[in-house]
Ligand SMILES: NC(=O)c1ccc[n+]([C@@H]2O[C@H](COP(=O)([O-])OP(=O)(O)OC[C@H]3O[C@@H](n4cnc5c(N)ncnc54)[C@H](O)[C@@H]3O)[C@@H](O)[C@H]2O)c1
Ligand SMILES: [Zn+2]
């Protein structure tokens with residue numbers, strides 16, 4: 001057994017490996033590896049500026065307080081809105097990336113966003129549809145049982161529906177409470 | 192235009208969205224011809240990545256045709272067929288100047304700890320992605336490359352992330368001739384990492400997963416030995432046994448935040464979001480590598496703390512190396528390998544899904560139905 005200076009001999013010689021595997025050893029020399037060393041100066045990037053021009057900030061853009069400035073370029077997908085937007089803005093303004101609160105607030109805001117957005121969708125011509133949006137309609141035609149045989153992740157896949165249905169149940173509760181409150185208000189204003 | 196849109200965890204749909212517009216002088220607008228779904232997208236889809244907003248469009252692997260350009264774009268013209276690395280980067284900041292393209296400081300206001308990525312939540316900059324008919328491509332003179340004539344469209348898509356990432360992961364493992372290399376995860380990244388380990392002269396490559404279709408691909412595509420971790424009471428002991436009780440010289444984590452194999456870790460990390468992901472495979476890597484060995488982490492984790500076995504890593508004197516892949520740096524050499532016939536990336540593509548059916552596509556890939564290993568998305572095909 002081991003505990004000697006050499007590791008157990010390999011089953012195949014380099015010649016055998018080279019014969020069996022296309023390209024074996026083509027990058028044996030680290031100098032041929034594009035990310036060796038990982039940091040190098042003087043690569044040609046195609047950039048023709050020292051500092052990129054600033055992208056126009058059409059509406060106030062949230063940013064990490066670990067940045068000294070708004071970055072020259074930024075994404076403009078889905079600006080902050082609603083209650084989730086309030087929580088997100090607070091997370092960015094108050095806590096650095098080094099603080100767990102920053103990320104936990106952002107994760108919390110994601111859940112709020114899901115509920116808010118489901119509710120809002122009911123006021124549109126295209127309400128959320130959990131059946132089509134989860135893609136489960138693909139199940140019957142894609143070997144649902146055979147595909148899952150002998151897998152460890154099947155044990156927690158029972159939790160997945162909970163994650164999906166959770167926001168729906170929550171939305172339901174919120175709507176129910178809201179309606180009940182409105183009805184009560186209306187009654188208490190009655191004669 | 193038609194675009195995939197996130198509606199909350201496990202829910203997406205295709206919507207009509209405004210065409211993206213040039214927002215910066217060096218932007219291009221690209222009409223997407225083929226996109227892909229990545230294992231990373233599953234972290235978003237499952238609601239694991241902080242600040243993933245309802246209404247955003249995913250997709251960081253795509254090729255297409257230049258549809259419009261901003262006034263300062265010099266290296267591309269309308270009509271060019273381009274492949275776009277998943278990194279958004281400026282080319283000149285402190286980090287880009289050193290080749291750390293995936294760590295650019297000028298593109299992500301939301302976080303300094305991560306660079307810019309297409310369609311990958313606001314935590315990577317709040318950009319919409321390429322699982323759509325059109326996408327905004329910032330720094331058009333820096334990221335995109337014209338697809339070489341000889342290159343197949345599907346191969347080009349795989350170069351924008353999975354292949355480049357696997358190849359980069361093998362490089363970070365510091366492989367020397369004759370090394371025993373273990374790869375956890377037989378998804379696209381793991382398969383390409385295993386295949387790349389041979390290019391660097393590995394003496395033995397072992398791939399670990401629990402999905403038999405993927406392990407089969409690891410044997411045929413990546414020429415690797417395979418181990419199904421469900422068939423061993425303790426995978427770490429099996430890794431020791433098979434390496435003469437020393438441990439592997441190099442281990443690559445190609446699993447990331449949603450690793451299975453330990454119910455407690457999986458549920459706290461991936462389902463309840465109490466950790467920045469479940470570090471099961473990373474911990475297996477730390478325990479399976481030999482003392483003084485290297486662990487290369489390609490698997491992605493969230494920004495919150497994860498229960499990683501740091502003490503073992505320290506006591507074993509390990510080198511831990513990791514990063515998001517700087518994709519474009521890999522291309523010239525990867526293209527040579529492809530031309531030499533060493534690599535045929537689209538051998539691992541199993542599904543081609545019209546954009547209109549992308550909700551089903553995500554479900555099939557996420558639940559790993561039907562032997563799905565790599566799904567491509569084709570706009571306008573329905
Ligand atoms: N660093 C980068 O630049 C970069 C780029 C792309 C992807 N990624 C990350 O790499 C990881 C893999 O990506 P992919 O597209 O191949 O994803 P994937 O989901 O297709 O593959 C992950 C594989 O890991 C397997 N697995 C789960 N638990 C395991 C365990 N404990 N041990 C061994 N295998 C296990 C799964 O069965 C699956 O086959 C993801 O975390 C992704 O986010 C990183
Ligand atoms: Zn990816």
Ligand SMILES: [Zn+2]
Nearest residue numbers: 281284287295
């Ligand atoms: Zn930069």
